[in-house]
Amino acid sequence: MSEQKKKYPFFKTLLRIIPLQFKSAPWNCIIENSLAIVHGASFSLSVIATQYLFDAIANAATGNAGFWDCLIPLLILAGVTFGQQIINGVQNFHGIGILLPKSAGGLTDLLHRKLQRIDPAQFEDTIFLDNLNKAREGVRAITMFCMVAFVMVSFYGVYFLTIGVYLFSLKPMLLITLLLAFIPAISAQIVRAKVFTKLEDQSAPLRREYEYYQKTICDREYFKETRVLGGFQFFHKLFSRTMELLTRKQWQAERKTALLQLALNLTTFAGMALSTYILFTATMAGEISVGAFAAVFTQLGSIFSIMQEIVNQHIGNMNRDIGKVVNFIRLLDMPEKSGTEGSPDFTKGIVAEGISFTYPGREKPAVRNVSFTLVDGETIAIVGENGAGKSTLVRLLTGIYRPSDGQVTVGGLDTAETAPACVYQGISGVFQKYQRYKMTLGENVAISDTRTKVDTAKINDSLKEADAELGSDISFETMLSPEFNGIDLSGGQWQRVAIARGLYRANGFIVLDEPTSAIDPVEETRIYKQFQKLAEGKCAVIVTHRLGSAKLAHRVVVMDAGEIIDVGTHDELLSRPGKYADMWVAQAQWYDRAQ
Numbered sequence: 001m002s003e004q005k006k007k008y009p010f011f012k013t014l015l016r017i018i019p020l021q022f023k024s025a026p027w028n029c030i031i032e033n034s035l036a037i038v039h040g041a042s043f044s045l046s047v048i049a050t051q052y053l054f055d056a057i058a059n060a061a062t063g064n065a066g067f068w069d070c071l072i073p074l075l076i077l078a079g080v081t082f083g084q085q086i087i088n089g090v091q092n093f094h095g096i097g098i099l100l101p102k103s104a105g106g107l108t109d110l111l112h113r114k115l116q117r118i119d120p121a122q123f124e125d126t127i128f129l130d131n132l133n134k135a136r137e138g139v140r141a142i143t144m145f146c147m148v149a150f151v152m153v154s155f156y157g158v159y160f161l162t163i164g165v166y167l168f169s170l171k172p173m174l175l176i177t178l179l180l181a182f183i184p185a186i187s188a189q190i191v192r193a194k195v196f197t198k199l200e201d202q203s204a205p206l207r208r209e210y211e212y213y214q215k216t217i218c219d220r221e222y223f224k225e226t227r228v229l230g231g232f233q234f235f236h237k238l239f240s241r242t243m244e245l246l247t248r249k250q251w252q253a254e255r256k257t258a259l260l261q262l263a264l265n266l267t268t269f270a271g272m273a274l275s276t277y278i279l280f281t282a283t284m285a286g287e288i289s290v291g292a293f294a295a296v297f298t299q300l301g302s303i304f305s306i307m308q309e310i311v312n313q314h315i316g317n318m319n320r321d322i323g324k325v326v327n328f329i330r331l332l333d334m335p336e337k338s339g340t341e342g343s344p345d346f347t348k349g350i351v352a353e354g355i356s357f358t359y360p361g362r363e364k365p366a367v368r369n370v371s372f373t374l375v376d377g378e379t380i381a382i383v384g385e386n387g388a389g390k391s392t393l394v395r396l397l398t399g400i401y402r403p404s405d406g407q408v409t410v411g412g413l414d415t416a417e418t419a420p421a422c423v424y425q426g427i428s429g430v431f432q433k434y435q436r437y438k439m440t441l442g443e444n445v446a447i448s449d450t451r452t453k454v455d456t457a458k459i460n461d462s463l464k465e466a467d468a469e470l471g472s473d474i475s476f477e478t479m480l481s482p483e484f485n486g487i488d489l490s491g492g493q494w495q496r497v498a499i500a501r502g503l504y505r506a507n508g509f510i511v512l513d514e515p516t517s518a519i520d521p522v523e524e525t526r527i528y529k530q531f532q533k534l535a536e537g538k539c540a541v542i543v544t545h546r547l548g549s550a551k552l553a554h555r556v557v558v559m560d561a562g563e564i565i566d567v568g569t570h571d572e573l574l575s576r577p578g579k580y581a582d583m584w585v586a587q588a589q590w591y592d593r594a595q
């Protein structure tokens with residue numbers, strides 16, 4: 001059964017998430033529940049104290065009790081009421097101020113760890129991205145959900161158990177009427193759950209859309225282009241339309257459930273009237289004392305409002321959030337990219353045998369039946385037109401994606417069978433879509449090797465090797481982000497920092513996937529020459545459109561429409577007619593100066 005279709009019943013889901021919540025903040029869960037138990041029991045204590053007080057007053061009126069007989073239950077009642085207020089305050093503060101943030105942190109951590117173990121190819125899949133968006137919403141929902149579940153058992157559970165025993169001892173029918181009054185309300189909540197689960201499923205893609213449109217309007221990375229190209233109105237319209245759609249869906253769900261709520265209120269009103277009647281007739285018939293009548297009568301309002309609070313508010317919210325909670329669990333249940341342990345031995349090189357890969361949502365494979373061997377100490381350049389499959393091949397060779405057909409071995413490790421962390425441990429890469437971390441210059445470089453202690457001399461060397469001359473006013477501590485009180489770099493400077501990051505990481509297999517597009521061709525050739533020196537004795541892959549750089553590699557692989565159409569040295573490929581020779585002629589004038 002696919003993950004999407006797998007069913008998650010309410011109680012099974014609840015049993016799955018309670019241990020997760022408990023693990024994220026064990027002591028706080030214990031404290032919260034203990035407070036809730038005491039708080040719940042205190043309500044019943046106040047009912048019993050009220051009964052004693054009224055009985056004592058009734059007896060005093062007939063001369064059967066004195067002042068002290070009335071004062072003691074009065075003091076007990078005052079003490080219980082005061083204690084209730086204190087416990088309530090402490091419980092609220094602890095629940096909202098401590099337990100909630102702590103467990104939300106724990107669950108977020110769990111989600112992040114899970115994401116690390118999910119196949120990166122999933123991040124290209126729209127359904128997965130929707131599920132991820134839903135699961136993020138689930139972090140907040142799950143914490144509230146569990147808190148309510150705890151409170152239901154430890155506070156309301158204790159309250160209703162003790163008050164139930166008390167009412168039953170007075171008159172069983174009273175308890176039965178109260179319970180029956182809430183059955184229609186509970187059924188209404190089941191319908192509500194279904195409505196909101198469906199709403200959540202429909203909302204996630206819309207939410208992702210409007211979050212994206214909002215980014216195009218407000219984010220710095222889009223700001224210049226959307227203003228200059230006049231895209232603001234366009235994106236604003238899309239944003240408003242998606243928002244409107246989402247709001248309309250929410251409104252429809254709320255309207256549907258609000259009608260049910262109305263029916264619930266009528267039922268509870270009828271239940272309250274009937275209970276009062278039973279209580280009155282029992283007192284008149286002398287079945288219960290005046291004190292018990294007064295205690296129950298004053299409590300009836302509280303019992304109903306607490307029951308309504310449970311059904312309308314808590315069960316209602318739980319039902320509304322169950323969809324989000326299920327999405328969180330669904331993500332946790334996703335298959336992980338795991339495998340056997342091992343260490344790459346790069347003397348065995350990198351071998352691809354008949355590999356193919358198709359992106360989710362695409363029919364044509366991006367890489368088709370590709371085979372080649374990169375021997376130890378060899379540098380290979382991969383060239384080809386846009387969309388030829390170069391970057392996809394690199395992702396397959398580095399184990400980021402697993403081939404749908406064929407086999408890739410990196411230093412003797414089969415990427416489909418080995419734990420990803422083991423495959424990655426000896427690889428360093430600079431990719432086309434490298435990151436511009438909003439961190440200091442030093443962190444931007446050293447982040448590629450968090451396994452070892454930060455080595456400032458090595459950061460310096462890497463920046464030098466990448467020819468990253470950023471200016472005398474920029475040091476390792478300079479924050480590279482205007483959003484965080486720092487400065488920005490030019491496109492070419494960022495690329496050099498990214499290359500330095502790739503060089504900083506210890507490796508046996510280096511990949512440069514065209515990280516030099518913002519650097520002029522002459523400079524690029526210089527960087528690649530330096531890279532070639534660093535790659536000596538290692539396995540290396542260069543992806544480039546500029547054949548002046550491909551020339552530096554031992555062999556060149558030419559790709560077209562996902563397939564390898566030619567392999568050879570630069571000179572071999574030039575000596576025969578073909579795509580490489582055509583591309584070289586078209587680009588030759590760039591390199592005349594660089595020779």
Ligand SMILES: Nc1ncnc2c1ncn2[C@@H]1O[C@H](COP(=O)(O)OP(=O)(O)OP(=O)(O)O)[C@@H](O)[C@H]1O
Binds near residue numbers: 366384386388391393
């Ligand atoms: N995330 C994705 N989802 C679906 N298709 C994709 C995705 N990424 C790439 N493709 C498709 O896979 C094919 C190969 O893309 P790839 O990025 O590997 O080409 P490339 O040779 O590196 O291109 P370029 O020189 O433009 O960087 C293209 O047809 C592209 O449209």
